[in-house]
Amino acid sequence: MQSDSLESGTPGTSPTPPSRREKNKAATRQAITDAALALLRSKGAGNFTVEDIADSAGISRRTFFNYFGSTDAALASMTYGFLDSALQQFRRRPSREPILESARAALLELADPMTVAPLAELFTLIQQNPQLSRSELEAWDHCTEQIITAARERFAAAPGAVIDELYLRALAGSVISCGKAAMDVWFARGGADMSPASLSVLRQLLIDAIGHLGSGFDGHALSESTPLEDRH
Amino acid sequence: MQSDSLESGTPGTSPTPPSRREKNKAATRQAITDAALALLRSKGAGNFTVEDIADSAGISRRTFFNYFGSTDAALASMTYGFLDSALQQFRRRPSREPILESARAALLELADPMTVAPLAELFTLIQQNPQLSRSELEAWDHCTEQIITAARERFAAAPGAVIDELYLRALAGSVISCGKAAMDVWFARGGADMSPASLSVLRQLLIDAIGHLGSGFDGHALSESTPLEDRH
DNA sequence: GTGCAAAATTGCACATAGTGTAAGAAAATG
């Protein structure tokens, strides 16, 4: 679909230039997720089958299952990619940086237009259908595990130190929970609004959530009167 | 199985004495979960069918589906009950108590022998099988939503105050994450050890996790040397 | 291009999941 320069896609970024096979697979994968999202949009959750997706993507039912284990998994793959961008950002942060600061920077990646755009509609469609949300939960959980691993590796850089697994897991889970909370609130407010103003709101929500986490949630649940931004 | 005193089970606790129908349904439900757990233990995850469970529980396959939507759901129902005990404890706390203190008290309920015992083995069996964990995640997520609702009701008691949804959701998610982290670490260490010493460890893990949360995770990931309790 | 090996797609068969429906069994009601 895009400009298919033969083999040198972006030399230097990846050690393995994408072969034709890999590009075909990526295209098929994309066709599947596109078809699944289109069907979710047009027919609603639970009102289409794997065969529908396969037909729409121009492949056989069997091939669909070579790529994804279920309809949910196909849709959740978008969320995986979405969260993976935050994880990569986390890994990119310097090791000596306070970990909550790294988490804040990583979560802000979720407010990137290119990152959140493919997810926005999916989220709105999913939040109305609890059935679909199972695989989504799995995606968030998977990201939590990845954060735990990344954080463990970071702390392991300090030689001879004993890593507190409880601290790691509680922290990673809380960070992800804050990201999820910010996304939920954002979607609940304005839906999938991709305008710069809306994305700015999302960024602020992510920052505020991490702020609450960093301050130990010391009682800001109520605000007697909200002088600024009481449009809610 | 147990002593079936006719109708007066525990007068005063429930306004509706359990009729014969309700007791039969409860017994069937229990038989299903028992059978599912037994099969999980003996055959391993993914190596038995709904029909196996139904046969083992002495019911038809169709009746199984009248009670649970899937094998996973049957097993996850135990986790639902487990987490529900913590939720009830949270609701029982006084409204003016600091919310993290309420959370701490609620999570400590998870270390109650009567509460955690039915879950212990399930957790160990589940952690080895990522397939089963989807419904478990759903159970934790469901509990998070319940906590959000309970906390919202608590704060709504203050008249005229505007509730910060982000604070609520981030807090509830983090609290649950801390509970989950403590459980994970506990199981990873000693498995399903129900001894008083082990349960004491679990209690301390839960307290420490909430402690981390309350102090904003201000850097206790490493400990240069652990003078006490370095048996890990 | 030709030929060959590796890999992907596909069709087919099959076991299992999950659901609608109607008949039958059990329990509550009078």
Place this chain on the structure above:
DNA sequence: CATTTTCTTACACTATGTGCAATTTTGCAC
């Protein structure tokens, strides 16, 4: 006992997910 309500069951049917072998496509050497 008769009736009504609720639960269980059998049956039929669609859909999911997987193993397997045939077929097609791609990569690579010549």
